[in-house]
Amino acid sequence: MLTKSAAKKFFIIGTVVCSGCFVLLTVDTISRVPKQTNADKITPQVIHGKDLWDHNNCMGCHTIMGEGAYYAPELTKVYERRGEVFIKSMLKDPASMYPGQRKMQQYNFTDEEINSLVAFLKWVGEVDLNGFPAKPDMGPAAAKAATMTLSQIPTPTRPVVYDQVCVACHALQGQGGVVGPALDGVGTRRAHDYLVSWLRDPLAVKADSKMPKLPLTDEQIQELASFLSSQK
Amino acid sequence: MKFKTQKIAYYFFAVCMLLLSLQIVYGFIMGFAHMGYDNLHSIIPFHTARATHTNLLVMWLLAGFMGAAYYIIPEETDRELIYPQLAIVQLVALVVVGVTAIIGFHFNWWEGRKFLEIPRPLDYLVVVDVLLFIFLIGGTIWKGKRYSTTSIVLFFGLLTAALLYLPGMIPTTNQTMDSYWRWWVVHLWVEGVWELIMGAILSFLLIKLTGVDREIIEKWLYVIVGFTFLSGILGTGHHYYFIGTPRYWLMIGGFFSALEPLAFLGMAMYAIAMAKKGGRQHPNRLALTWTIGCAVMSFVGAGFLGFAHTLPQVNIYTHGTLVTAMHGHLAFWGAYAMLIFAMIAYAMPQLTGRKLFDNGWSVFAFWTSNIGMVAMTLAFAVAGVAQVYLERRMGLDFLQVQKEIEVHFLGLVLAASLFSLGIFAFIWIFIKYGLPKGKIENVSAAN
Structure with missing residues (x-):
C-alpha cells in the first residue's frame, strides 16, 4: 500500500521534473519566437499599434490570435481579409461602417494612430500561427475554393477592394453582407458615371444614405464602377 | 472555532x-448585449463589462482563498494568527485596489490583456498586499505548534x-x-497552483466533515496535487498552439492537457x-454537499469540458469562440466558486455560533x-458549437453568425436568472447568520 512519504515523493519528483521541462521548453521557445513572428518587422509603428491595442482593451471585444472576448470579429487576418481602406474607415468612424448593427466605441484616433494600428494588424497577420485560423472546409466557401482549384476556371475578376470592403455590407449572388442592398443587376439600374459619383461620396448623391464615404483612390473607384456596371 | 483570530475570515x-453580486450584474449586461440589447453601450461598453466581470471573479476568489486561509491556518497550526490587525489592513487594501481598478475600467484605464487588465501601478500594490498576506500566514505557520501537510500545501499554493x-x-x-507570459500567470494559476489551494481546502473540509484519519486524507492530497502538476504544468502548452510559438507545443500541450481531466x-x-x-456524521451536511459538489462539478467543468476542446485538431476550430466561454463558466464555478461556498458553508456556523445549515433555503x-x-x-455550448460550424467551418461572416445565435443568449439570460436566484438565497442566508459572535471553544489553546 502506498505510504504518505511515497505519495509526497511522487508529488515532489513529478513537479520538479515537469517544471524543469517547462522551463527548458520556454528557453527554446524564446529563442525560436523571433523567427516565427518576424520580430525584425516589429517597427516602432507596430509597437505603437500594439500599445494602442492594449491601452484601449481591444481584446475586451475582439480576439487576436484567437485570444480575447467573443463579441467582435477575430482580427488576426483582418489585414488580408478587409484591407487598409476598410480598417481605416472603421477606426475613423466605427458607427458608419455597420449602421444599426453591433456597436464599436468611437475612439477619435488620429491618422497617425490609425496607421500604427494598421501596421500592428498587418504584422499580426504575417505571424506563422501553425495553421490558425483554419480555412472553412464545409459549405459554400469550401465548395467555391474547390472549384477554383480543381477546374482552373477563372472566375470573373472582381477588384480586390470589392472582396475586402463592399462584401462586408452588400451581397452578390447571395454571397456577402445584408446591411446594404444586394448588388445583383446594379449595372442595369445605374449608369457608370452615377456609380463613380456615388462611390466618391454617397452622401453628396443621396443625403440620407447610410453608406459612409470611403477613402478610396480614383483608380479603385474606376475599377469598382466598371465591375459594378458589368453586373447586369 | 478555536481561535478568535479566525473571525477575520468572516x-x-x-x-x-x-x-460576486456585482459580478453577476456585469454578466447580465453582457448577456443582454449579445442578444442585441446594448442600451448601456455608451456608459458601460462590452469590453468594460467584460473586464469588470472577470476581474471581480478573480478578486472575490482571491478574497475567498485568503479568508479560507485565515480560518484554516490558526486551526491547523494550533495558535492565533500573528498581527491580526494587519490582516484587516490587508483586506481593506485589497478592496481599495480592486475598486480603484474596476472604476478605472470605466474610464479606459487598463492594460487590455485578458484577465490581467489591472493597470500596472496597481499591479505593484497587489504584489505588496499579497506579500503581506503571505507574511501573516507564513509567520503563523512558522510559529505554530505543529506543521500539518494541509497547511504546508495551502501555504505553498498561496506563495507560488x-x-x-x-x-x-x-x-x-x-x-x-x-x-506567452500571460498564460504563465493565468494557466499556471487556475490549472496549477490554485489546485494546490483547492486540494488543501478540500482536505481540511474532508478531515473536519468526514472524520476520516488525517494521514489517509493527506496522503491522497499528495497524490492528487502530484497528478495536477504532472499534467497541468506542461498542459500550459494548450495555450501555445496558435499564438506564434513553435509547432512542438501542439504535441506537448495536446498530450499533457488530455491528462488534466484525470x-x-x-x-x-x-x-x-x-x-x-x-463514519462520523457531522451535523453540517450542507457543507459536505458543497464540498462533494465542488469536487464533482470541477471534474465536469474543468476536466470534461476542458478536454472537449483541448486537442489541437478540435481547438483549431474552437479557439477564440464561445466554446471557451462554455468551459470557462462551469470550470470556475465548479472548481473555485463552489470551493469557497463550501468553506463558507462550513465556517459560518462556527464563526457566528448560529446553526442555519439545515433549512430549506440552504438546500434551495x-x-x-x-x-x-x-x-x-x-x-453557451449550443451558441458556441453553432458559431464554430457557421463561422469557422462554413465561412459565414462573424456578425451574420452572431445574429443567428442571438436566441441562445435569451436561453443564457434565463438560465442566469435561475442561477442568480440561487446565489441570492445563499447571500440571504449569509446575511441572516449575522456578525461573527461565535464563542471560542478552546480557550486554553488561544494563548
Whole structure:
C-alpha cells in the first residue's frame, strides 16, 4: 500500500521534473519566437499599434490570435481579409461602417494612430500561427475554393477592394453582407458615371444614405464602377 | 472555532458575497448585449463589462482563498494568527485596489490583456498586499505548534500563486511573447497552483466533515496535487498552439492537457470516497454537499469540458469562440466558486455560533445555483458549437453568425436568472447568520 512519504515523493519528483521541462521548453521557445513572428518587422509603428491595442482593451471585444472576448470579429487576418481602406474607415468612424448593427466605441484616433494600428494588424497577420485560423472546409466557401482549384476556371475578376470592403455590407449572388442592398443587376439600374459619383461620396448623391464615404483612390473607384456596371 | 483570530475570515467572506453580486450584474449586461440589447453601450461598453466581470471573479476568489486561509491556518497550526490587525489592513487594501481598478475600467484605464487588465501601478500594490498576506500566514505557520501537510500545501499554493503573478509583468513588444507570459500567470494559476489551494481546502473540509484519519486524507492530497502538476504544468502548452510559438507545443500541450481531466477525476473520486468512508456524521451536511459538489462539478467543468476542446485538431476550430466561454463558466464555478461556498458553508456556523445549515433555503441555494449554472453552460455550448460550424467551418461572416445565435443568449439570460436566484438565497442566508459572535471553544489553546 502506498505510504504518505511515497505519495509526497511522487508529488515532489513529478513537479520538479515537469517544471524543469517547462522551463527548458520556454528557453527554446524564446529563442525560436523571433523567427516565427518576424520580430525584425516589429517597427516602432507596430509597437505603437500594439500599445494602442492594449491601452484601449481591444481584446475586451475582439480576439487576436484567437485570444480575447467573443463579441467582435477575430482580427488576426483582418489585414488580408478587409484591407487598409476598410480598417481605416472603421477606426475613423466605427458607427458608419455597420449602421444599426453591433456597436464599436468611437475612439477619435488620429491618422497617425490609425496607421500604427494598421501596421500592428498587418504584422499580426504575417505571424506563422501553425495553421490558425483554419480555412472553412464545409459549405459554400469550401465548395467555391474547390472549384477554383480543381477546374482552373477563372472566375470573373472582381477588384480586390470589392472582396475586402463592399462584401462586408452588400451581397452578390447571395454571397456577402445584408446591411446594404444586394448588388445583383446594379449595372442595369445605374449608369457608370452615377456609380463613380456615388462611390466618391454617397452622401453628396443621396443625403440620407447610410453608406459612409470611403477613402478610396480614383483608380479603385474606376475599377469598382466598371465591375459594378458589368453586373447586369 | 478555536481561535478568535479566525473571525477575520468572516470579513473576507462578506467581501466575496458583495463582489460576486456585482459580478453577476456585469454578466447580465453582457448577456443582454449579445442578444442585441446594448442600451448601456455608451456608459458601460462590452469590453468594460467584460473586464469588470472577470476581474471581480478573480478578486472575490482571491478574497475567498485568503479568508479560507485565515480560518484554516490558526486551526491547523494550533495558535492565533500573528498581527491580526494587519490582516484587516490587508483586506481593506485589497478592496481599495480592486475598486480603484474596476472604476478605472470605466474610464479606459487598463492594460487590455485578458484577465490581467489591472493597470500596472496597481499591479505593484497587489504584489505588496499579497506579500503581506503571505507574511501573516507564513509567520503563523512558522510559529505554530505543529506543521500539518494541509497547511504546508495551502501555504505553498498561496506563495507560488503570488510568485506566478510576476511573469505577467515581463515587458515585451511582441504580441506572441506577451501572450506567452500571460498564460504563465493565468494557466499556471487556475490549472496549477490554485489546485494546490483547492486540494488543501478540500482536505481540511474532508478531515473536519468526514472524520476520516488525517494521514489517509493527506496522503491522497499528495497524490492528487502530484497528478495536477504532472499534467497541468506542461498542459500550459494548450495555450501555445496558435499564438506564434513553435509547432512542438501542439504535441506537448495536446498530450499533457488530455491528462488534466484525470487529476480532476481523482479529486472527485477522492472526495466521494472519503465522504463514504467517514463514519462520523457531522451535523453540517450542507457543507459536505458543497464540498462533494465542488469536487464533482470541477471534474465536469474543468476536466470534461476542458478536454472537449483541448486537442489541437478540435481547438483549431474552437479557439477564440464561445466554446471557451462554455468551459470557462462551469470550470470556475465548479472548481473555485463552489470551493469557497463550501468553506463558507462550513465556517459560518462556527464563526457566528448560529446553526442555519439545515433549512430549506440552504438546500434551495445549492440546487438552484447549480442547475442554473449547468443550464448556462448548455446555452453557451449550443451558441458556441453553432458559431464554430457557421463561422469557422462554413465561412459565414462573424456578425451574420452572431445574429443567428442571438436566441441562445435569451436561453443564457434565463438560465442566469435561475442561477442568480440561487446565489441570492445563499447571500440571504449569509446575511441572516449575522456578525461573527461565535464563542471560542478552546480557550486554553488561544494563548
